[in-house]
Amino acid sequence: MEAARQLLSARGPIGLPGLLGLLVLFVGAYVFYECFFSPIARVPGPFIAKVTSLYYPYLSRRGHVHRDLVELHKKYGNVVRIGPNTISVGEPMAFREIYKAGNKFYKSQSYSVLQGTRPFDLAGQRNEKIHSEQRKLVARSYSMDSVVYLEPHVDTVINALVTRLKGFYGEPIDLGYWMQLFAFDVIGAISFSRPFGYVEVGEDNGLFLRLQRALRSLGWVKHAPRLYRWHQTLMPIIGNWLASNDRNTYFFEFATKEVQARTDRDGDYKDIVSQLLSVQKAKPELNDTNIAFMMTTNVFAGSDTTSTTLRAIVYLLLKHPGKYRRLMDELESKRRKGELSLPITFKQAESCPYLQAVLYEAMRLYPAAGDILDRDVPPGGMTIDGHYVPAGTVVGTSAWVIHRTPEIWGTDAEEFCPERWLDEKNESNFKRFFFAFGGGSRTCIGRNITWLEISKLVPTLVMHFNMRLADKAELTEDCGTLVFLSGLQVHISPRELDQKVLS
Ligand code: HEM
Known part of the structure; x- marks a missing residue:
């Protein structure tokens, strides 16, 4: 104690000013190194990102990191340094290299936060x-064959939704919420095999907000893994401050109860739990x-x-009446030929090229995952846009960035143009x-x-209802792990349908 007091005292061997001087020297040397000598020093990016790994969690916490990343790439180019050891990649060839199946770009440390203690x-899983x-x-159980086998369940919920929506002619409704x-x-x-019953009651009992909070908190804390570990260690003393922990408590308990409720384990349920229980017999x-x-x-x-994807599709269609009409024409012409049922089957939907193009294009412009999907550069390093990037650097791409890169999509990359998917050449x-x-493998x-x-719900809604955006309705975006959209206020009214044509 005495030695420390002497060290700090103004007359000690170093003194407080001396200590402050050392600190400034140390910070200065660190900043100098990160800006000029780090192996990725020449990768462009905001100054603050070069010197602190808190920059990206800060961006993520603000709630529009998906758009921020797009702006950063517009400003700095195809490769942007977003942390002392992290690079956001918008360069098409490097993107392909990182996410190619079978390569060695494994998930980065941020995913250990996502996993928590879940085995x-x-x-x-990293x-x-x-x-x-x-x-x-x-x-x-998630393959296309198994999924089509789940189709009757989707039909049940679609029918419930259509019935409920018929009660809302007149006033605008939040179709996104429905x-x-x-x-x-x-x-x-x-x-x-058990819808949660939300459509029937028109209410989610606060679950959506709880889930959104959990994902929102995960969105930034994922990129501050050290902070996360401190929090988890201190939790018995300071309590839980992270909504992301709900993932391992509230929602896990909810799922466990549902699995345990399946007492009739050999019953003929056409659902994923039942398929997994049959796998369990051979693989305990x-x-x-x-x-x-x-x-x-x-x-x-x-x-x-x-639900983000559905909101985006309907919003973009209603914002672009010409595209909406073209989709309607495709569906109407099938209907007239007796090739459509209601709800539309998956097979019928697959045979509608314009519908498929609309789905791809809406997901291109509004991909639900907004964050970068970060990976560690494997031994040997890689070269991105002329920059050598050593092993251990974290690299990643957000779909919002790669889906707007003009080298891939053309100068109209920001526009909603389903037609681009109909061009067989591209x-x-x-x-x-x-x-x-x-x-890749992930x-x-x-x-x-x-x-x-x-592909079943969108055409079914288009065939059942006339839909129009309410005056001044605009989508608002909020990003935390996922992009959440809100504000899809829509007027709906009935369409005349010839029930004889529809089987
Ligand atoms: C529009 C809908 C969806 C979008 C945009 C989406 C997006 C994604 C993305 C981007 C990944 C890769 C994450 C990464 O590399 O870090 C992913 C992985 C995953 N998704 Fe989805 N997802 C959707 C629907 C679903 C559904 C319906 C389920 C399950 C019922 C699901 C379950 C999973 C699982 C388990 C993984 C991890 C896969 C692995 O690493 O093996 N997703 N999803």
């Missing part, structure tokens, strides 16, 4: 070997707890993503850069489920 978490073993256990209720009920129906490592973790992921990863190239569902396992939902 079975496909999205958060160990590729464990991930691949776990994914194999569940992959079949589609969110729909997306949740579908997850309940396909996972547990897929135990009930792991199934519950997987179902928590269904709710977390599969409901808000789909379509396969566009699909190589379509990143809404991620890429692509979204639920994409077939989403495609089933959106």
Whole structure:
């Protein structure tokens, strides 16, 4: 104690001014190193990002990081340094290299926050070997064959939604909210054969806000893993300050109860839990707890993503009456030929090229995942846009950035133009850069489920109702892990349909 007092005292060997001087020298040397000598010093980006790893969590916490990233790339080019050791990549070739299947760009440290202490978490798992073993256990249940088998569940929820919407002719309604209720009920129906019943009551009992808060908090704390670990260690003393922890408590308990409620384990349920329980017979490592973790992921990863996508599709169609009309013409011409039922089947939807183009284009402009999907550069490093980037650097791309890169999409990259997907020459190239569902071995396992939902619901709504945006209705965006959209106020009225034509 005495030695420390002497050291700090103005007359001590160093004294307080001396200590402050040392601190300034140390900080100065650090800043100098990061700006001029770090291996990625020449990668352009805001000064503050070069010197502190808190810059990106700060951006994420503000709620519009998806748009901020686009602006940063407009300002600095295809490669932007967003942290002392982190680069946001918009360069098409480097993007392909990072997310190519079978490469060695593994998920970065931020995913350990996503995973927390969950032993079975496909999205958060950083160990590729464990991930691949776990994914194999569940992959079949999410394959296209299995998903089409879930179609009757989606029909039930679509019918419930259409019935409810018929009660709202006249006043504008928040159609986005209704589609969110729909997306949740579908997850309940396909996972547990039990829609949560939200569409029926028109209410979510505060669940949506709770989920949004959890994802919002995850959005920034994911990029501050050290802070997260301190918080978790100190939690018994300071209590829980992070809404992201809900993921392992409230929502997990909810999923566990649903799995345990399935007492009739050999029953003929056409749902994901039942499929996973049959896998369990041969592979006991897929135990009930792991199934519950997987179902928590269904709710977390599969409901808000789909509802954001639905909001974007309907909004873009209503904002572009010419495109809306073209979609209607395609559907009407099929209907006249007796080739459409209501709800529209997945197979029928697949045979509507313009509908498919609309879905791709809306997901291009409004991909639900707004954050960068960060990966560690493997041994050997990589070169991006002429910059050598050493192993261990964190690199990542946000779909919002790569989906707006003019080198890929052309000068009209910001415009809603479904027609671009009908151009056979370019379509396969566009699909190589379509990143809404991620890429490589970590692509979204639920994409077939989403495609089933959106390709059935959108045309069914278009056929049932005339829809018009309410005066001054505009979408507002809020990003935290996912992009949340709100404000889709719509007037709906009935369309004349010849019921004889519709089987
Ligand atoms: C519009 C809808 C959806 C979008 C935009 C979307 C987006 C994504 C993205 C971008 C990833 C990659 C994340 C990364 O690399 O860090 C992903 C992974 C994942 N998604 Fe989705 N998703 C959607 C729907 C769903 C649904 C419906 C489910 C489940 C029912 C689901 C479950 C998962 C899972 C489990 C993963 C982790 C896969 C793995 O790493 O093996 N998603 N999703």
